[in-house]
Amino acid sequence: MRKYKTPMPERKPEERIRDFQEVATGYTLEDAILEASRCLQCKNKPECVFSCPHNLRIDLAMSEAKRGDFTRFREIEASCIACGKCEQACPRSIRIVDIIMKVSYDNLISKTGKMRAGRGAVQDTEIRNVGQPIVMGTIPGVIAAVGCPNYPKEREELSEILEEFLKRKFIVVTSGCHAMDIGMQEESLYEKYPGKFDAGCIANVGSCVANSHISAAVIKIANIFALKPLRANYTEIADYALNRIGAVGLAWGAYSQKAAAIATGFNRLGVPVVGGPHVSKYCRAYIGKIWKKEKWWTYDVKTKQKVYIEPCPDALLLAAETKEEAMVQLARLCLRPADTYLGRQIKMTHYLELSEKYLGTLPDDWHLYIRTEADLPLKIREDLLKVLEEEHGWKIDWNKKKIIEGPIRGYDAGYNPTIVEEIYEKYTSG
Ligand code: SF4
Numbered sequence: 001m002r003k004y005k006t007p008m009p010e011r012k013p014e015e016r017i018r019d020f021q022e023v024a025t026g027y028t029l030e031d032a033i034l035e036a037s038r039c040l041q042c043k044n045k046p047e048c049v050f051s052c053p054h055n056l057r058i059d060l061a062m063s064e065a066k067r068g069d070f071t072r073f074r075e076i077e078a079s080c081i082a083c084g085k086c087e088q089a090c091p092r093s094i095r096i097v098d099i100i101m102k103v104s105y106d107n108l109i110s111k112t113g114k115m116r117a118g119r120g121a122v123q124d125t126e127i128r129n130v131g132q133p134i135v136m137g138t139i140p141g142v143i144a145a146v147g148c149p150n151y152p153k154e155r156e157e158l159s160e161i162l163e164e165f166l167k168r169k170f171i172v173v174t175s176g177c178h179a180m181d182i183g184m185q186e187e188s189l190y191e192k193y194p195g196k197f198d199a200g201c202i203a204n205v206g207s208c209v210a211n212s213h214i215s216a217a218v219i220k221i222a223n224i225f226a227l228k229p230l231r232a233n234y235t236e237i238a239d240y241a242l243n244r245i246g247a248v249g250l251a252w253g254a255y256s257q258k259a260a261a262i263a264t265g266f267n268r269l270g271v272p273v274v275g276g277p278h279v280s281k282y283c284r285a286y287i288g289k290i291w292k293k294e295k296w297w298t299y300d301v302k303t304k305q306k307v308y309i310e311p312c313p314d315a316l317l318l319a320a321e322t323k324e325e326a327m328v329q330l331a332r333l334c335l336r337p338a339d340t341y342l343g344r345q346i347k348m349t350h351y352l353e354l355s356e357k358y359l360g361t362l363p364d365d366w367h368l369y370i371r372t373e374a375d376l377p378l379k380i381r382e383d384l385l386k387v388l389e390e391e392h393g394w395k396i397d398w399n400k401k402k403i404i405e406g407p408i409r410g411y412d413a414g415y416n417p418t419i420v421e422e423i424y425e426k427y428t429s430g
């Protein structure tokens with residue numbers, strides 16, 4: 001067994017002083033086998049596996065690689081984020097990432113994809129078409145996929161999540177590395193869905209700095225549709241977005257500091273964000289306490305009353321462990337206090353369907369979002385009324401199939417919510 005690391009082949013000094021190309025040329029397959037042969041096959045606690053954020057079975061891959069079989073290493077590549085923690089923990093300092101890269105090189109280099117070029121800003125004319133359906137909830141939501149790559153099974157999972165929402169006629173908008181990842185799929189979403197900012201379409205606004213176009217779309221909805229003034233009026237626009245616009249960010253994957261900053265920017269605009277499991281490393285989540293009923297209220301500009309409301313959205317930044325959980329949370333976080341009954345009914349339909357499809361059960365908080373029987377999905381309305389009566393003690397008039405008692409509040413079509421005192425005073429004084 002080799003005691004020392006297999007040296008990394010390098011270009012000759014006389015060559016490399018003439019350009020800025022990489023000095024290391026990467027392992028050959030023979031080098032990779034030699035390096036794998038240094039593995040001790042640590043028995044009880046292989047540090048490579050325990051230090052890996054995804055507990056990838058590098059020990060097993062090593063034993064096969066010694067025999068020249070790299071199948072398992074190639075599978076590992078799909079989930080490896082090249083963080084190098086396994087190398088640092090390995091008692092032999094084996095160059096694990098270099099082995100993974102070498103054996104996957106041909107596959108990686110031959111990958112091609114079709115993507116739609118970044119289109120820039122969402123046009124005012126598009127906002128005029130979709131502003132009302134978004135605010136009324138008949139377009140159930142806008143899912144904004146923004147963030148950095150380098151996460152396990154990135155391309156497949158991201159496309160899978162977004163396609164579920166595209167089929168359900170949400171607006172999907174994307175940028176940066178997420179936008180590129182989508183294009184790397186065999187038959188990419190760009191080939192299957194149109195590029196407008198509209199229901200069932202996927203709009204790539206451009207690079208990650210083009211995220212500002214996504215925030216701008218939210219701001220434009222408040223300005224063009226609700227005539228909220230733009231000048232020095234960020235609070236009112238964010239308050240409008242939080243209470244009315246069912247937009248949610250998705251930053252799937254390992255998450256970089258830049259992506260965390262983007263998520264925070266969306267949060268400040270009243271837009272919740274669902275992150276991948278690694279978002280928890282930032283030790284920050286904005287999750288509301290739904291059991292503290294006294295905390296969930298708004299002013300109502302129309303009635304000049306304080307109104308106790310259902311807890312939605314109940315989080316601004318949260319981590320999802322799996323793509324299934326992410327899908328359910330995305331649908332849930334599209335709920336807004338000012339939803340019309342039709343909008344709420346459509347959003348609840350997606351929320352409940354996704355929960356049953358991917359988690360195998362109805363969510364345990366769905367009853368909190370019901371204000372009237374009209375909020376319930378039409379297809380399963382009677383079943384849900386029974387659950388409300390039997391499990392939550394609500395009173396139901398079965399002749400009229402109406403809820404008599406139980407919800408946090410009733411439905412009021414003119415409800416005009418704000419959580420900002422100055423805005424309430426601006427529209428109610430005098
Ligand atoms: S920690 Fe290093 S030596 Fe031990 S099994 Fe993993 S790769 Fe092999």
Ligand code: SF4
Nearest residue numbers: 052080081083084086
């Ligand atoms: S480099 Fe890859 S295999 Fe190693 S710890 Fe990081 S994710 Fe795991």
